[in-house]
Amino acid sequence: MSGPLRLYELVLENGRSASPYVWRIRYALAQKQVAYESVMLGFTDIPRTFSGRCKTVPVIEHDGTLISDSWDIAEYLDRTFHTGVKLFSTPAELAMCKLMDAWFAPNVARRMLHVYVLDVHDAAKPEDRAYFRQSREARLQSSLEAVVENRIATLAELREALAPLRTHLRRFPFLGGAAPNYTDYIALGALLWVGSVSTLPLLARDDEVMCAWLERGLELYGGIGRDPRLKPLIE
Ligand SMILES: N[C@@H](CCC(=O)N[C@@H](CS)C(=O)NCC(=O)O)C(=O)O
Numbered sequence: 315m316s317g318p319l320r321l322y323e324l325v326l327e328n329g330r331s332a333s334p335y336v337w338r339i340r341y342a343l344a345q346k347q348v349a350y351e352s353v354m355l356g357f358t359d360i361p362r363t364f365s366g367r368c369k370t371v372p373v374i375e376h377d378g379t380l381i382s383d384s385w386d387i388a389e390y391l392d393r394t395f396h397t398g399v400k401l402f403s404t405p406a407e408l409a410m411c412k413l414m415d416a417w418f419a420p421n422v423a424r425r426m427l428h429v430y431v432l433d434v435h436d437a438a439k440p441e442d443r444a445y446f447r448q449s450r451e452a453r454l455q456s457s458l459e460a461v462v463e464n465r466i467a468t469l470a471e472l473r474e475a476l477a478p479l480r481t482h483l484r485r486f487p488f489l490g491g492a493a494p495n496y497t498d499y500i501a502l503g504a505l506l507w508v509g510s511v512s513t514l515p516l517l518a519r520d521d522e523v524m525c526a527w528l529e530r531g532l533e534l535y536g537g538i539g540r541d542p543r544l545k546p547l548i549e
Contacts, residue, residue, distance in 0.1 A: 315547040316394060318351060319343075322363070325438045330543050332510040334423070335371045335384040337503030337539075339431035342496065343389050344535035347398035350374075357442040363472065369380055385412075401496050412496040414489070417478070423504055425472040426516075429465045432458045437511040469514060475525060483523045487530060494534060502531040505547055506539055515549035 321343070331340070331354065343350055355363055365490040368382040374392070377446055383385050389408070392401050397482060413417035435458055438446050447458060454461050463467075479501065482489060489497040505528060508516050517524050525548050532539040 316376050316468075319348060320353055320369045320375040321350045321514050322353045322355055322360075322368075324360075324371050325356055325439070326510060327439045328437065328543050330356070332406065332434075332507055333371055334500075334503040334507040335370070335509060336495070337445045338384050338499045339372045339374070339391075339495075339507045339533070340483070340538060341499040341502065341534065342391055342401050344538055345399050345401060345494075346395050348391065356439040358445050376401070396515045399451075401495075411496040411500070415500055418500055419432050421475045422472065422501075425468055425475060425483070426504060426508055428461055428468045429472060429514065430462075430511055432462045433511040433513050435502050436513075452463060465514065469516070472516070473518060473521065477523075479527075480521070480523045483527045488527070502528075502539065505531075505542070509544045512545045512547065515546045517548045519549050521548075 321336070321339060323331045323336045323340075326332045331337070331352070353363075355371060360369065364373065364380065366381075368380060370382060372384055373380055373382045374389055374390070376390075388401050388500065402411065431454070435443055435446050435450070451457055479489065483496050486492065488494040489501060489521050517528065519525070528547060
């Protein structure tokens with residue numbers, strides 16, 4: 315019999331959980347029907363909380379063990395909890411989910427960052443903003459303002475980059491096929507992150523396929539994605 319599970323999340327000024335990787339795990343826990351207690355941390359709380367042992371969230375604490383990195387957490391959940399639906403029914407499914415992530419990160423998530431990084435800064439807790447600016451500007455080798463200067467053009471590229479998902483979703487209700495799987499959580503997690511901070515709706519209103527999938531995603535598991543604080547994701 316295993317003990318309670320604690321999920322460390324990233325929180326914004328408005329109290330909303332805002333990491334795309336944490337959202338993957340929130341959906342994973344829902345699919346596995348695992349109850350958990352949330353601990354909300356700001357960016358600068360993370361190193362303090364884990365004394366430097368974990369630098370990013372999500373982190374889970376379970377039976378005295380800390381696990382960071384969302385992929386390690388997802389695999390741990392499948393190994394440890396035999397409730398709900400397995401996240402990766404076979405090694406091949408895990409490999410396909412990793413393939414989706416390998417495509418999604420440079421083509422979609424990177425462009426999201428270039429559209430929304432200043433929005434993330436502005437939505438972060440006030441005490442986290444200087445750290446967020448400094449760390450992201452060092453990583454992007456540019457001021458946040460300069461990164462988002464051409465964001466209307468980047469948003470057009472981002473919408474274009476969703477084409478493979480659109481093609482797939484004309485055939486299937488979910489990226490996982492008839493039912494959602496971890497590939498849906500990768501994309502939904504990113505959209506929910508954007509929706510936590512966005513001052514520019516991501517999806518065009520006439521993008522019916524993506525909009526319908528988003529609505530289905532938000533409804534999953536009793537509507538865990540829905541939140542009155544969510545900014546418009548559809549223009
Ligand atoms: N590879 C990690 C990435 C997690 C990650 O980058 N988390 C970000 C939030 S989206 C974070 O905790 N950043 C802390 C920081 O920037 O100091 C995973 O899959 O869990």
